[in-house]
Structure formats: structure tokens, C-alpha cells
Amino acid sequence: MIKILTVTGLATFEIYAAIPTGFAMGLNAWTIFFASLAGGIVGLFIAAFLGDKIRKWISTYRKPKIEKPKTGLVYKIWNKYGIVGLGFFGTFTVGAPVSLAVGVGFNTPLIKLVPWCCLGVFARCAIYTALGHYGMKLF
Secondary structure (H helix, E strand, O other): OHHHHHHHHHHHHOHHHHHHHHHHOOOOHHHHHHHHHHHHHHHHHHHHHHHHHHHHHHHOOOOOOOOOOOOOHHHHHHHHHHHHHHHHHHHHHOOHHHHHHHHHHOOOOHHHHHHHHHHHHHHHHHHHHHHHHHHHHHO
């Protein structure tokens, strides 16, 4: 039970660390998948709903920034793929907290972004656990 809780706790912060840890501990691939999925979803909701309160608290102590021009790669991706790209592909590549932070920066409603991030967490856990499982079979 402590191994499962360890994988779940690690997945709350970073799935990239949780899945290899589960394999190193000798857990079953299905157990690793469900533990990392649960931890990833918990981390997503913590970032989504506590992140806004933390941002407001920090903004009371810092000076307002001067807004920069809206150019660059992130804006091109945002304009091309929108909420789906940010929620699914952003979560799949860099993680849910970063995707949510960028979404808040673009004034995206969290109610629309969170479901796509959940799908990204599911796909990320499934693919990386499968890669780890079949990769371990090679050895």
C-alpha cells in the first residue's frame, strides 16, 4: 500500500517521476496506471482551484507588470489550437500545472480547460505506462 501511495503522491507533482518509480518498486502496470492517473487528477485540481487563490495572494505583494506584446510561439499555438491544444497537448507535453498557468494567463475559463487537461492526464498516464511496461519486457 505504501508503494501505491508513493506513486500517487509523486504523480500529484510530476507523472514523469511517478511511473518509473512504480516500475522500480516492482508494481503491476495497471496499478501504476491507476495510481498515477489518480495522482495526476488530484494535482490538476489542486493547481486549478488553489492556484488562483495563491496567485491573488502573491499579487498583493508585487508590483504590476507592464504588458508585453502578444507575439511568439505560445501565442501562435494558442491562436491555432485554442483550449483543446492547450488543455490536451500542453498537459501531455509539459504537465497540467503549466498548462493551467498558461490558460489563466490567456484568461481562459477553467471550466472549459480542466476537462481537456483531464483527458491529457489520462492519455499521458496510459501511453507512458504502456511504454514503460513494454520497455521493461525488452530487458
